[in-house]
Amino acid sequence: MLRNALEPWHLIIVVVVLVVVFGSKKLPDMARALGKSARILKSEAKAMKEDPAPPASVQTPPPAPGAQSPITPTSVESPR
Template sequence: MGRLGPTEIILILVVIILLFGAKKLPDMARSLGKSARILKSEAKAMKADDQQVTPVVVVDPPTPGAQEQSAPRTIEAACGDAADSPPVTEPSDAARR
């Protein structure tokens, strides 16, 4: 009862051709194949990333006076900001008070 015979398969194919048109079916099959290849390559890349071991770097916590001794940081413009704006140096602790 649940099996499809050759007559039912031919009927389903005729309905698909009538719905989508004979010209669009090869394009749809081609795009489906491209999508499947992209999905497969992305899944393979994700597996490769998971198998790579990344080294863990432990950083000592900063000492209380170390921030005053460090060089001032430069703040760069973010994506979407004005491209011609110059970089801005971060104000020191003395300037904040």
């Protein structure tokens, strides 16, 4: 059924509809913006591939016996 889905006359109809809807003056600006967005997307995807992935989980070594953990709150005297 969709063997010949996109033929040249389909493309001509799409172009004519775009020109009628958006106008011939706005189409170059839209194409320029689309190209700029595609370039930005491509550069961001490339940057994500080049960056090393952060470790899945960061494990901290257990504290030494008798050592106070830096996370443990200490007692604070309140002023009277």
